[in-house]
Amino acid sequence: MKLFFIDWICYGRNDVIDAFWELGHTVVLYPVEIESMEDTSEYHLDYIVGLIKAIEKQNISFVFSMDYFTSVSEACLSKGIPYISWIYDNPYSRAFGISVTNHCNYIFNFNRYTCNQMMKKGVKTVYYAPLAANTGRLDKIQLSHSEQEKYGSELSFVGSLYSEKEKGNFYKKLSGQLIQNKKHRELGFLDGVIEAQSKVYGVNMMENCLTDTMVESIQKVLPFQTSMFTSFTTASYMYAAYVLAVRVTELERSRILCMLSERHQVKLYTPGETSIGNCILCGKIDHYHTGPKVFKASKINLNITLKSIETGIPLRAMDIMGAGGFLLTNYQEDYLRYFEPEKDFVFYENTEDLLEKAVFYLRHDTEREKIAGNGHDKMTKEHTYVKRIAEMLSIPFPNRG
Amino acid sequence: MKLMLIDWSCFGREDIRDAFSSLGYTVIRYPVGSQENHGNIHKEQVEKLTKEISRQNISLVFSVNYFPSVSESCNQKGIPYISWVYDNPQIQMYFINIINECNFIFTFNYFTYRTLRGKGVKTIYYIPMAVNAKRLQALRLSEADKEEYGSELSFVGAFYHEKTAYYQKVREGLLQSGKNRTAGYLEALCLTQLNTYGALFLKDCLKDDTIRDILEFFPYEALESQHFIDVSSVCASYVLARRVTKLERMKLLTSLSEFFAVKVFTYDTGIQPGKCRMHERTEPYDETPKIFKASKINLNISLRSIETGIPLRAFEIMGAGGFLITNYQEDFMRHFEPGEDFVFYESEGDLIEKCKYYLKHDTEREKIARSGLRRVMSNHTYEIRIAAMIRIAGMGD
Numbered sequence: 201m202k203l204f205f206i207d208w209i210c211y212g213r214n215d216v217i218d219a220f221w222e223l224g225h226t227v228v229l230y231p232v233e234i235e236s237m238e239d240t241s242e243y244h245l246d247y248i249v250g251l252i253k254a255i256e257k258q259n260i261s262f263v264f265s266m267d268y269f270t271s272v273s274e275a276c277l278s279k280g281i282p283y284i285s286w287i288y289d290n291p292y293s294r295a296f297g298i299s300v301t302n303h304c305n306y307i308f309n310f311n312r313y314t315c316n317q318m319m320k321k322g323v324k325t326v327y328y329a330p331l332a333a334n335t336g337r338l339d340k341i342q343l344s345h346s347e348q349e350k351y352g353s354e355l356s357f358v359g360s361l362y363s364e365k366e367k368g369n370f371y372k373k374l375s376g377q378l379i380q381n382k383k384h385r386e387l388g389f390l391d392g393v394i395e396a397q398s399k400v401y402g403v404n405m406m407e408n409c410l411t412d413t414m415v416e417s418i419q420k421v422l423p424f425q426t427s428m429f430t431s432f433t434t435a436s437y438m439y440a441a442y443v444l445a446v447r448v449t450e451l452e453r454s455r456i457l458c459m460l461s462e463r464h465q466v467k468l469y470t471p472g473e474t475s476i477g478n479c480i481l482c483g484k485i486d487h488y489h490t491g492p493k494v495f496k497a498s499k500i501n502l503n504i505t506l507k508s509i510e511t512g513i514p515l516r517a518m519d520i521m522g523a524g525g526f527l528l529t530n531y532q533e534d535y536l537r538y539f540e541p542e543k544d545f546v547f548y549e550n551t552e553d554l555l556e557k558a559v560f561y562l563r564h565d566t567e568r569e570k571i572a573g574n575g576h577d578k579m580t581k582e583h584t585y586v587k588r589i590a591e592m593l594s595i596p597f598p599n600r601g
Numbered sequence: 602m603k604l605m606l607i608d609w610s611c612f613g614r615e616d617i618r619d620a621f622s623s624l625g626y627t628v629i630r631y632p633v634g635s636q637e638n639h640g641n642i643h644k645e646q647v648e649k650l651t652k653e654i655s656r657q658n659i660s661l662v663f664s665v666n667y668f669p670s671v672s673e674s675c676n677q678k679g680i681p682y683i684s685w686v687y688d689n690p691q692i693q694m695y696f697i698n699i700i701n702e703c704n705f706i707f708t709f710n711y712f713t714y715r716t717l718r719g720k721g722v723k724t725i726y727y728i729p730m731a732v733n734a735k736r737l738q739a740l741r742l743s744e745a746d747k748e749e750y751g752s753e754l755s756f757v758g759a760f761y762h763e764k765t766a767y768y769q770k771v772r773e774g775l776l777q778s779g780k781n782r783t784a785g786y787l788e789a790l791c792l793t794q795l796n797t798y799g800a801l802f803l804k805d806c807l808k809d810d811t812i813r814d815i816l817e818f819f820p821y822e823a824l825e826s827q828h829f830i831d832v833s834s835v836c837a838s839y840v841l842a843r844r845v846t847k848l849e850r851m852k853l854l855t856s857l858s859e860f861f862a863v864k865v866f867t868y869d870t871g872i873q874p875g876k877c878r879m880h881e882r883t884e885p886y887d888e889t890p891k892i893f894k895a896s897k898i899n900l901n902i903s904l905r906s907i908e909t910g911i912p913l914r915a916f917e918i919m920g921a922g923g924f925l926i927t928n929y930q931e932d933f934m935r936h937f938e939p940g941e942d943f944v945f946y947e948s949e950g951d952l953i954e955k956c957k958y959y960l961k962h963d964t965e966r967e968k969i970a971r972s973g974l975r976r977v978m979s980n981h982t983y984e985i986r987i988a989a990m991i992r993i994a995g996m997g998d
Binding site: 384385386387388389390391392393395396397399400403405408409411 | 776781782783784785786787788789790792793794796797800802805806
């Protein structure tokens, strides 16, 4: 079949495109509707018309994108062809618009919790699909002696600390606004929820704790307007996910990394310049080429999931296991659907537990390497892009393949 | 042998005396009024008590809750001092002199035991509460009693509404002095803790500047001499945990009253959770047990500052032969079988479901109540407890 791949600087871009080719499809790249991801999710009429014409002209059977775009869905709806989207971002506000119910849609989300929430609201176009890794490509990446030296470490963490993102950091924006408007009680309240959430693992209480009066008050300084583009969500969810969760993650990541770096060698791959304890700052890296080298060379690869992801396995974890690295992660419910703890990966329950497990697995090379090997085998068998894409295609096209 | 019983209006007063008597002790009462005046070492109190111990030739002193002055007297006289602490936290039991060699301090809260042992305090022991089930079994319900005390569901307990509502005072003080940010912070902590079961984080969320603000309006004068407790624990327990408990009891009882006939017995006036029928608090010795006997389901919602312990209320419910449904407290698992001797709930929804179920299934409910009663009669009597404490204090045979 011939498909449009909506092209933007998304995660897994090359691997997904390769998987389609490998499955015998013809991939045609089509530009994304928007200039930047900051753009709000409204319809772009010109774009829709352009896409409809292109679909006709090139005789396209279906459209695929990483994450979900309203205009693409409208074009597919009008042409009566399937639109397959795979959401790996969370929170992702575009996936809550009214257009998600378009019957052309096959929206796969890596976060089981979001799927359940949408299904409860009667949305029938949402499916669960965990993320994947291209183990074939990753296996071919070899480290030279000097790379082994460069990327080797007792522990490593690849990811944002959020503190560096002045512009996208809604907590900083909101707290500034609250102070300006003399809403100190509201700011204290948010800090209280953030602090409490940072002490509790395995339960997400942020959304429930934002009372109506609190949300109303925040609305006045940092408005979030509900509209047809946000039909399937609430203001309290949006504030919890975009403001509070990011702040909790910022605090949690820096606390954990500080603590670990007091006792161990920790290499930190992050865009910011701020020093975190004794961590060795290694800057931002390219996820496609360099990420796998870090995962292969580090004894322990940490995953500290963004707090808004209620149950899902983040891409980082898949990348680590796919590269054959040893994964030490916080608990996320979805792991247990596919992976066995202490066999394919290891999870920690709180910071003390994390410290103990880090010490244990640094001391026990055989156990650590065995777990990394098991995780990699399971990825190769069950979680390649080829396998996942084939599974996705089998829903709109049950009689093919 | 002569035992001095520090006498105040505590729980189990008569039951404890009876237990000592039946173990062959001559019990001398030593009235102290209320425990509030005994938060510190008072020289006159120590001297008076020391004289009395000599005069009466006392070989052992016992009190419910811990009295620092009593410990001083016993230490001087070189006789054992057994205290059985049932308030949590009881601020006096963190006093510097708890390490006195004469002390045998028994807490019903395993968490407290673990924490103090962790700080090197060797005089602390764990022992759960008890109940005189035999006495409670002898109480008979008249038809009028059944009418008065009976209902589908009952709850006996406090709402920390007026006298002990420290949170309200602190909040008002903060708002009046422009410390709105701290007020909002505390509000959020209470709400998040209310919505979270199985994790206690109030204390860990109190940082120095927050504590400083709280203490402006919650002056705890004796804090400096309480060496074994952090100020953050005191603030978390007295100011926040009580608030959370109040909110929780209100919330659960309100929703339960939508489904069931609920009677609430409390000292607090001026509160009305949903459609509950409100009654004045009953006399604990021989009236409250009638509630437990007459109600189909007896509810226990523990005070949130009790980390693991089994509250006295739970023992009294089981001892009266009542059916107990309770929040989860770790210590239950040390002594009872869930689903066999009692039932615990994990959330509001779970509580409602379980109440529905056990109101429909009389046989199962009665079986569990009987099993709970058997268990407390054979393992949790005052005689068993007092004998164990005496043994640990080295006074047994």
